[in-house]
Amino acid sequence: MSSVNFLGINAAGQPASAANNANANAGERFRAAFADATERNRSAMGRGVSGASQAAPSQAEKEFLDYAGMSIEDKMFYAALASLGISKEEYDAMSAAERLEVAKKVALAMQQLTKAENTQEVL
Numbered sequence: 001m002s003s004v005n006f007l008g009i010n011a012a013g014q015p016a017s018a019a020n021n022a023n024a025n026a027g028e029r030f031r032a033a034f035a036d037a038t039e040r041n042r043s044a045m046g047r048g049v050s051g052a053s054q055a056a057p058s059q060a061e062k063e064f065l066d067y068a069g070m071s072i073e074d075k076m077f078y079a080a081l082a083s084l085g086i087s088k089e090e091y092d093a094m095s096a097a098e099r100l101e102v103a104k105k106v107a108l109a110m111q112q113l114t115k116a117e118n119t120q121e122v123l
Contacts, residue, residue, distance in 0.1 A: 080106040 057065070067075070078088050084105060091102060 076110070077106060080109055083109065 070078070078091075081088065081091055081102070084102070086102060091099065094102065
């Protein structure tokens, strides 16, 4: 949206009516381009894309999908692990005994955080 001063001239130096016409034309061009793109997409999807194969997801995409699929508890657990300097991969590679020790540390850290938050609420 363009700003218009008290003389009816927008910041670009055009009269307000010229700016409104430019915005209307831009809006019409956008709608036409959007309709064209929508139609091209619809026809391409209807025919299918021959010879196209979906690329394998990137590492970042895999990590995001893994994170998005986690429960809130898992997200909190892995965030607590990160605060201890341990990555998810390092945790997964640990033995059962090491995991138990780390899980105890995480539980203690979460308890302390909860206790600190409760203390702040009381104050």
